[in-house]
Amino acid sequence: MKPFTPDQHQAKKRFGQNFLHDYGVIERIVKCIQPKESDNIIEIGPGLGALTREILPHSKKIAVIELDRDVIPKLKFNCDRAGELTIYEQDALKTDFNQFSQAGIMRVVGNLPYNISTPILFHLFQFLPTIQDMHFMLQKEVVERIVAQPGSKTYGRLSVMTQYYCHAQMLFLVPPESFDPPPKVDSAIVRLKPREEKLAVADFELFSGLVSDAFNQRRKTIRNVWKKRISAQELVDVGLDAGARPENLALEDFIKVANYVASTR
Numbered sequence: 001m002k003p004f005t006p007d008q009h010q011a012k013k014r015f016g017q018n019f020l021h022d023y024g025v026i027e028r029i030v031k032c033i034q035p036k037e038s039d040n041i042i043e044i045g046p047g048l049g050a051l052t053r054e055i056l057p058h059s060k061k062i063a064v065i066e067l068d069r070d071v072i073p074k075l076k077f078n079c080d081r082a083g084e085l086t087i088y089e090q091d092a093l094k095t096d097f098n099q100f101s102q103a104g105i106m107r108v109v110g111n112l113p114y115n116i117s118t119p120i121l122f123h124l125f126q127f128l129p130t131i132q133d134m135h136f137m138l139q140k141e142v143v144e145r146i147v148a149q150p151g152s153k154t155y156g157r158l159s160v161m162t163q164y165y166c167h168a169q170m171l172f173l174v175p176p177e178s179f180d181p182p183p184k185v186d187s188a189i190v191r192l193k194p195r196e197e198k199l200a201v202a203d204f205e206l207f208s209g210l211v212s213d214a215f216n217q218r219r220k221t222i223r224n225v226w227k228k229r230i231s232a233q234e235l236v237d238v239g240l241d242a243g244a245r246p247e248n249l250a251l252e253d254f255i256k257v258a259n260y261v262a263s264t265r
């Protein structure tokens with residue numbers, strides 16, 4: 001394989017560019033992904049190809065989505081079999097991922113630009129029926145929020161909504177020195193597997209709205225947070241403590257409340 005030359009490009013802050021150069025970390029990510037020849041891999045933000053060039057020897061179908069057109073020639077230069085890559089020079093946030101599903105169920109990977117990682121996750125949640133799994137490098141705090149359980153400080157809207165869609169697992173931490181330039185934060189790899197069985201939510205908009213309202217006022221009790229939607233007695237009737245705080249409710253509790261409110265309209 002060609003030597004990797006990540007110093008060939010001046011990183012652009014506005015694109016969240018922190019290029020991975022730690023080979024040990026790259027190898028560990030590839031081991032976690034376990035790419036197979038028949039996989040339909042979609043990489044978001046390949047940059048200079050640190051990950052791409054290590055996945056290419058394993059998989060035949062790789063599509064990459066990169067917003068910064070200046071890195072594309074360097075990405076091609078760094079990859080031994082660049083001709084086998086399908087390159088989309090576009091914004092992942094505006095990409096219709098259904099277009100890739102003709103090549104089979106997708107495996108989405110990427111060392112995401114941290115400034116837009118949450119919007120990218122919510123964008124991808126629209127395409128879950130055609131996604132097998134996702135492996136992302138994100139800011140460590142974001143991964144902690146994704147996998148957080150009720151009662152923890154980091155548990156919030158991102159935890160509930162991600163866990164509604166997916167099983168989430170933090171795989172390992174990555175220090176700033178593994179990147180060039182080093183970010184100001186620690187990073188972590190997360191694996192997201194879409195739930196095989198969709199959870200029974202009667203009205204998704206209502207559920208999502210109740211979750212947002214709850215965590216926008218996380219210090220209040222649920223009786224107060226939702227007083228216009230459901231009474232304290234009704235909360236007790238669905239099996240909840242009306243004096244609990246949103247951070248103490250499990251995903252299933254939010255669903256119970258949402259389905260109850262939906263049934264009373």
Ligand SMILES: C[S@@+](CC[C@H](N)C(=O)[O-])C[C@H]1O[C@@H](n2cnc3c(N)ncnc32)[C@H](O)[C@@H]1O
Nearest residue numbers: 015018019020045046047067068091092111113
């Ligand atoms: C953190 S860097 C990772 C680069 C490379 N994968 C690596 O690990 O070294 C994020 C990459 O995402 C690209 N990017 C930023 N915003 C994007 C967007 N909206 N859509 C697609 N790619 C984007 C950046 O240009 C950059 O190449």
